[in-house]
Amino acid sequence: MIKLKVKKYDFNQWVKAAGVRAVKTVAQTAVALIGTSTVMNEVNWAMIISASCLSGVVSILTSVAGLPELEEIVDEG
Incomplete structure (x- = not known):
């Protein structure tokens, strides 16, 4: 059986970090296209x-x- 490792993050930290990355990406794309x-x-x-x-x-x-x-x-269980 294949066992996949799922990374676990604090959801609020993940949303904040992913949001910051997305906003930066949107801005970079807009600047390049303009x-x-x-x-x-x-x-x-x-x-x-x-x-x-x-x-x-x-x-x-x-x-x-x-x-x-x-x-x-890290789940220590």
């Missing part, structure tokens, strides 16, 4: 908002795999 669009002389705000929101969702989903900045709760 910079690229400005060079092309047309900022497509709908595309920037859409891509930025999608990057935030992907960041949250990636955080489910684990966040290295959080300490894992």
Whole structure:
């Protein structure tokens, strides 16, 4: 039988850390797209908002795999 190790974190700490990562990712995506669009002389705000929101969702989903900045709760049972 395959036994999977599930990482355990304090939920409130995880939500805070994942949220901070997601906000940073959204901001970085928006800045990159605005910079690229400005060079092309047309900022497509709908595309920037859409891509930025999608990057935030992907960041949250990636955080489910684990966040290295959080300490894992070790079950000593």
